[in-house]
Amino acid sequence: MSSPVITEKSHKIKRGFFTIVTGRTFIIAALLLLQVGLLLWGMERLGEYIHLGSVIVTALMLIYVMNSRSDPTVKLTWCFVIALVPVVGVPLYFYIKLDVGHRTVQKAVAKAQKETAELFPEGSEVTARIEKVDPKAGELAKYLERTAGYPAYDKSAARYFPVGELKFEAMLEALKSAEEFIFMEYFIVSPGRMWNTILGILAEKAKAGVEVRFMYDGTCAFGNLPYSYPEELEAMGIRCKMFAPVRPLVSTHYNNRDHRKILVVDGKVAYTGGVNLADEYINEKLRFGHWKDTAVEIRGQAVRSFTLMFLQMWNASERTGGCCYERYLPAPEDIGTEDDGFIIPYGDSPMDSELVGESVYLHLIDTAERYVYIMSPYLILDGVTTRSLTFAAKRGVDIRLILPHIPDKKYAFWLAKSHYAELLEAGVRIYEYTPGFIHAKVVLADDTRAVVGTVNFDYRSFYHHFECAAALIGTKCVADIGEDFRDTLEKSREVTLEDVKHEKLSVRFFGKLLKIVAPLM
8 A cells, every 4th residue: 555645734633622621731720710719719708717728738738848859949849839829739739749640651661661671681791891991981881771771782883963864864774674674663753755755665664564663652643643643554554653642531641751763673773863753854844944953873782772662662552461572683783893882772761760861961961071062952951950060160171052043942942041141150151053943962071972862951851751862982973973063063153141141131031930830841
């Protein structure tokens, strides 16, 4: 069956009643109306007693929140919300605290991870060699293996793509070469040249007997794809799932989106990075100026971890149990030599208390001796990351951030600017990419260690989303990442304290205002 050409206009889906009631906006609006009603009733019936009760409940909640185990910035945000609007803040806090609908997903993810734990290779020997070459990188390898469960690999190769167009070309070649299976997991899918071209190849491969599995995040049903889209792909021979499709049920699980981008072909080659499946990512469609994104290709033994990460997520939603994992884990191919560096693919899940994505970034910043270069579309920092960046700059490390000059979300842009003054005063250098929008998620430290993946510098990536990345230690492409960063610097303007002082009053005001509730956004 040939793949249909999908037009963007034909699949613009309006949100219905049941979609709206599952959203946080509806919940907050309902609670606000409840508060107004209770206050009016209280003023008429109970008079001064309602005020006294509100003060007591607020005081008890503030004590409870301040003694909870969470980031100090998150605590302050909740205290502000509870103190300002207790009738909204208290129920909302416990709604999120109780994780309505979250525990079922948590158990499913934990089960899938347990099923695959023994299939990850023993990485202790490789980690020991990393320690000899680079003790600081060895610490990171030990953390990812022992705590997060992701081993380090040698005899693997990485190729860096400084723009989405190059990644698109490479992935098309990889897809056309598929003989056994294709696994794809993406956050955004939108009709256009990029997706229609890929879909055509997937349909042809499925018809030829290649096993094709495709999973995308359920938020795509809001406007990019019809809700029935998985059935359309199934009819073409492509096994398809929406991750966490939004249904008329109130659940905190809908706050945990699948932000990962993974492509695995035959267990031999894998891709990750910031590039989604939509035309703006390859500059086929102009949105917010030139779209600067990055990705990395992995070959060799390290592909095994990406294969297992995909299967973990896929099987977490299987009602009849998982699959036979071993059949998708071919004998590892040795690519290159032991001198070609090390690769650690890893994931991060909001279903546990381990902040893997943030911890990796913090380690790179805290252990750097000469420099740390960062590209990110968003800069919404908690207290720990802010202190890490400012302290590194104060101890003489050259910290440079490249952020968008043309934002995709104004509120995120205003929030990023609310951090500028504190960072600049500490010696952090900030640049804005003037041709357009930076969507890359890259961190490079001291010419030896780098991370390319899906993790933004914001609360959603650190705390709420499923994420993935590849840590690169001494690989040949680390030099390519450095070259790309320096090339991108030349296309960016440096922001100074003087610029911050002359920023529009509205931008400064809304940035500071939004900063109060940033952890809840």
